[in-house]
Amino acid sequence: MSADSATGAAKVSRRRLLGWGGAGLALGVAATGGAAAAAIGVSDDPEPRLGDAVPFYGPHQAGIATPVQDRLHFAAFDVTTDDRDALVALLKEWTRAAARMTAGRPVGEGAVGGLPEAPPDDTGEALGLKPSRLTLTVGFGPTLFAKDGEDRFGLADRRPPALIDLPAFPGDDLDPARSGGDLCVQACADDPQVAVHAIRNLARIGFGKVSVRWSQLGFGKTSSTTPEAQTPRNLMGFKDGTRNISGTDTAALNEHVWVQPQDGPPWMVGGSYLVARRIAMNIETWDRAPLKEQEDIFGRTKGEGAPYGKKHEHDEPDLNALPADSHVRLAHPDSNGGARILRRGYSYTDGTDGLGRLDAGLFFLAYQRDIRRGFLPLQTRLARSDALNEYIRHVGSAVFAIPPGVRDAADWWGKELFA
């Protein structure tokens, strides 16, 4: 990513892009943002090479249906300016910076080679690193549209009805300092330094206009959008995301994830809604739970991940064979009128809590077409009855409207919203 190696890195990523999705289609889109963009956002390559660049431009933002990377840095921002123009200018600048960083290039004039008197535009820690499948996904929180009854940016009437404020669920133990936010940026990459670099540089560009409200590092993806690949495990040791929506299942994505034209509002078509929950695990007590209890709680075996009464992980569960309060049974679409969400969460560990216990859990990220038909009914059921609740606490919560993808170099995050 250095000025010197930028050309080299760009060459590598371009050559690889040619192989990505075949026939150089992706390259054409990345370079021109043309009509072929429809192919972007969905990859049929289950095991893309780790250093690759993920195309930034397309009808949907990358970082949702694209294959899940290994690392996360998620940041929620408060907008500190009341100036709509300043906010718009920031979103444009963020978009420009994101297009460069996701291609493996440094921000602005780069990290080196500029005026010796000036601090470099780019902070430099990603120099020489590959694009690492970095995706940057932006969302707008409810408080961007109106905060404490104040319509700061003239957006109050543009808030989508599907972007609801979540009710207080039983057992919620939410920390306001880890909840909410006017804006969010989800940075995912296979190299944690690349993800952190991206958030750091966007935060820096934002000083005076936005301020980081909270942020979360994640490792070890807990869900995959590539079901052919091995299902990852969460910190409780169970496979997670076995029946997640596949990034290649266009029909399911349109049914459950992407906002459709008939849903409205128009500026959200092609977008999605994100629910982020920081779910702390009582790691130590969980580890003392007998294997049978652990398996009863999930309704799946720990080793294979097979649903009770079946042999293999991917066998269709017979819900009646699962304990009534098991997590899998309660969360299954058949228990929820067919509701499905696309999970993209990560494990987290923020060290220890001062009492010698791991401060760890799941940073749950779920994308859906409408929160009222996705997370809301699911969590209502889980919060009431899930046997897992004994071992987890929801300590942070936020919802965001995820606008559609940036189409080309003239487009920017939120252009339709601010039109």
Add this chain to the structure above:
Amino acid sequence: MRAIRLPHGAAVAVTAAVALVSVSACADKDGGGGGSDAIQVTASDTECKVSRTEFPAGHVTLAVHNTGSKVTEVYIYAPGDRIVTERENIGPGTRAEITAEVKAGSYEIACKPGMRGDGIRQKVTATGQGAPRPNDPRLDRAIAEYRRYVQEQADATLPKAEKFAAAVKAGDVAEAKKTYAVSRIGWERTEPVAESFGDIDPKVDVREDGLEQGQTWTGWHRLEKALWKDGKIGEEEKKLADQLIVDLKDWQKRVGTADITATGMANGAKELLDEVATGKVTGEEERYSHTDLVDFQANVEGAQKAYELLKPVVSEKDPALAKELDERFAALYELLDEHRDKGSPDGFVSYDTVGKDERKKLSDGVNALAEPLSKLAAAVAK
């Protein structure tokens, strides 16, 4: 400190100090006169004649003859009124010799009859290799103005610090606490310049955790701890109060010799905000007295002074940056004003009463200003 180019600045200061010592010796011995290479300076009450306005760079000797009726002093100034060397107290009818190591470039020799004001100036040139490209004259003016500001701040600090020291020496804890924070304002406004001398800052402004192995803790913060944490003044503290004044007088005397450049001013402004970001917003600087907001305000004022002086150039080279800085300075002052307390001796509430959310707002305000301020040096250098 980086901004004021420490190695060079320190070297000049040392040269000047050595020169002064040798001058005293010369003047005492033979009353001066100078060798044949010396530049003759004839200082009257109304004139400052020099025998040559061009001389080779290197070792330079001024042979001064005060032909006037007033005590005079003679300075060599580099651009921006940096003192290269000076000689005070040259009596009527007496002679003195001044020496200095001078690099190629433009200088001014100033005679100050009555030892006041800017003096009667003569432009001179040291010829030779490596003469610096002349500055934008607006920048030289800005530097000279800033140097005047720095000196004023040092001059104004001494009486306040003496009041504080007197209270300590009188064993009056309450009065010492009242006068502590205000005695630091001039220092905090101009700290990057003071830091450029390297040896003064560790004596007067070091915190306990900043001490090196074997270093004796002296200065303001040592007394702060005695007053607020221990709540008593002993013999040791009284001695330290005297020492503080000695060290601050050293600062006051040397501050005019600092090697200040326009980019150095700009970086100094940024560094003042760094001070706020790392020490004041966190409450670490004044951990016992909790008078951090006084330092905070002073740091911002010092940064703003440097910026205002550079503004004529910045507004032309990067008007958007100037506009942004104007707004951000104003916004930060507004935030600080929310924490004013008329009943407090220093005008601000105690920082331990400022909650986490309020501190976050202050931190956001500092970041909002410091980020564009970090671009000031490049705008000046363009």
